[in-house]
Amino acid sequence: MSDPIETITAFEALDSRGRPTVGCTVVTRGGARGRAIVPSGASTGSHEARELRDGGERYGGYGVRRAVANVEGELLRAVRGIDVTDQEAVDRALRKADGTQDGGRLGANAILAISVATAQAAAAGRGLPLYAAVGDGPRTLPMPMINIISGGAHAARALDVQDFLVVPVGATTFAEAIETVARVRAATGEVLRDRGATWALVADEGGYGPQLSSNREALEVLSVAFERAGLIPGDDIAIAIDVAATQFHSPSEGTYVWETENRRMQADELVEELAAWSADFPIVSIEDALAEDDWDGWRTATDRLGGIQLLGDDLFVTSPDRLRRGIDDAVANAVLVKPNQIGTLSEAREVVEIAHVAGYATVLSARSGETEDHWLADLAIGWNTGQLKIGSTMRSERTAKMEPSARDRARTRRRHRAGPSKIRERVLTWRQSSSRTSRGRVPRSRPNWRTPPAMRSSWRSPTNICSLSPRRRMPSSPVSVASPRRSSMPPSAASRSRATGWASTTSMSTARPISASS
Numbered sequence: 148m149s150d151p152i153e154t155i156t157a158f159e160a161l162d163s164r165g166r167p168t169v170g171c172t173v174v175t176r177g178g179a180r181g182r183a184i185v186p187s188g189a190s191t192g193s194h195e196a197r198e199l200r201d202g203g204e205r206y207g208g209y210g211v212r213r214a215v216a217n218v219e220g221e222l223l224r225a226v227r228g229i230d231v232t233d234q235e236a237v238d239r240a241l242r243k244a245d246g247t248q249d250g251g252r253l254g255a256n257a258i259l260a261i262s263v264a265t266a267q268a269a270a271a272g273r274g275l276p277l278y279a280a281v282g283d284g285p286r287t288l289p290m291p292m293i294n295i296i297s298g299g300a301h302a303a304r305a306l307d308v309q310d311f312l313v314v315p316v317g318a319t320t321f322a323e324a325i326e327t328v329a330r331v332r333a334a335t336g337e338v339l340r341d342r343g344a345t346w347a348l349v350a351d352e353g354g355y356g357p358q359l360s361s362n363r364e365a366l367e368v369l370s371v372a373f374e375r376a377g378l379i380p381g382d383d384i385a386i387a388i389d390v391a392a393t394q395f396h397s398p399s400e401g402t403y404v405w406e407t408e409n410r411r412m413q414a415d416e417l418v419e420e421l422a423a424w425s426a427d428f429p430i431v432s433i434e435d436a437l438a439e440d441d442w443d444g445w446r447t448a449t450d451r452l453g454g455i456q457l458l459g460d461d462l463f464v465t466s467p468d469r470l471r472r473g474i475d476d477a478v479a480n481a482v483l484v485k486p487n488q489i490g491t492l493s494e495a496r497e498v499v500e501i502a503h504v505a506g507y508a509t510v511l512s513a514r515s516g517e518t519e520d521h522w523l524a525d526l527a528i529g530w531n532t533g534q535l536k537i538g539s540t541m542r543s544e545r546t547a548k549m550e551p552s553a554r555d556r557a558r559t560r561r562r563h564r565a566g567p568s569k570i571r572e573r574v575l576t577w578r579q580s581s582s583r584t585s586r587g588r589v590p591r592s593r594p595n596w597r598t599p600p601a602m603r604s605s606w607r608s609p610t611n612i613c614s615l616s617p618r619r620r621m622p623s624s625p626v627s628v629a630s631p632r633r634s635s636m637p638p639s640a641a642s643r644s645r646a647t648g649w650a651s652t653t654s655m656s657t658a659r660p661i662s663a664s665s
């Protein structure tokens with residue numbers, strides 16, 4: 148039954164960086180209400196949809212009063228009377244009212260706020276949570292990709308590479324996935340403290356922002372943290388990186404510059420560096436390996452690193468057109484989906500559909516400037532994106548994104564696997580494929596992982612890591628089998644976590660506990 152949009156009220160809120168952002172509430176004639184607040188990026192691509200900011204003195208120019216006024220003015224007039232359940236009609240009307248390619252006249256932030264609040268109101272009208280309303284098919288919980296160490300625009304450029312993340316590839320439930328990455332985060336803090344690096348402060352996405360001697364050292368720190376957390380690299384846990392190469396690319400010179408290491412590289416040299424990292428560490432995903440318009444460099448990277456998930460963020464900017472170009476040119480094999488890069492939910496969903504048809508993996512992603520609104524995590528579940536990138540396991544604007552998964556699990560009482568995602572498939576393929584040298588494409592099995600010297604005495608042998616033996620579960624005691632390992636979690640906390648699935652004081656604890664080994 149049709150339920151037309153009646154009114155919209157908008158407001159200016161602050162995001163997790165303390166910058167203004169747009170929120171609004173859509174109300175229908177039948178009384179359904181939907182509310183949404185939009186996020187904002189720091190390492191933005193130049194092809195992204197354009198937010199409308201006020202300029203001037205207020206909030207250093209970041210105010211959004213004009214965007215708020217546009218929501219309650221021109222944009223409301225454009226969508227008033229349209230059936231709230233007809234998302235595409237609402238989104239088309241928003242785009243038409245703005246009239247620009249990038250949404251910059253009325254503000255992509257204003258447009259997206261209405262687009263998402265419309266979806267929320269439609270879900271409320273049906274009495275459903277957003278994730279259930281936006282997808283008709285079977286739902287799977289996404290594999291989380293969690294930030295542990297930050298650099299680039301998210302940590303005052305302490306490192307050149309922006310994100311060092313982990314993927315709990317061995318977890319079989321979402322709760323187990325989150326517990327695993329929380330252990331890695333805690334263990335990483337210990338490793339940084341032992342090395343005399345900054346460990347008490349957090350970067351924009353809740354990860355650590357240490358100054359290290361090189362970008363590569365971040366990978367070594369993670370490897371030692373896996374050991375401390377009692378996790379088996381490649382079996383329990385793997386690494387993802389967001390190089391965010393646009394940020395250190397000099398288009399005029401055509402070079403990539405790592406300031407912290409005083410290094411200038413051509414595209415192929417950067418690709419070789421990433422190939423070497425991938426041979427030495429359990430890296431399963433590389434995002435924005437090259438800059439947003441370096442299509443030649445991307446082709447080199449796809450050819451050289453194609454056994455790994457190659458994610459386009461600034462490259463595709465959630466644009467159906469740019470993704471189609473990438474697919475036609477066989478560039479990358481996965482797309483990061485950020486609805487505010489394109490402006491409306493309909494266009495973001497189209498990107499997910501194009502990717503899935505082409506066999507590209509999809510990762511729904513938060514922005515570095517976020518709020519406690521969690522609609523993007525609902526989209527990841529409803530649209531079956533398979534993976535979800537939300538920042539770290541602390542700061543409530545990050546942990547809020549874990550809530551829909553916890554609620555869905557609690558609501559349905561069904562067993563959920565975290566995934567299935569392309570990344571899991573990749574890990575399996577990579578474990579099962581035979582050893583190859585690191586010449587040519589990066590091998591899917593990594594017989595030559597080198598362990599940092601500090602780890603050598605107690606790490607499992609590389610042969611075992613790549614063996615086909617059944618995957619071992621996370622150790623049930625703080626110390627694992629083959630070698631002495633320390634858990635970063637006190638035993639009582641560890642066992643409590645296993646008993647309840649999640650026993651922290653984060654927003655997940657407000658959802659009903661998830662039974663553990665389910």
Ligand SMILES: O=C(O)[C@@H](CO)OP(=O)(O)O
Nearest residue numbers: 188189190191513514515
């Ligand atoms: O680059 C990214 O993938 C995102 C999230 O990490 O950062 P930002 O929102 O600053 O673009």
Ligand SMILES: [Mg+2]
Nearest residue numbers: 389434435460
């Ligand atoms: Mg990125």
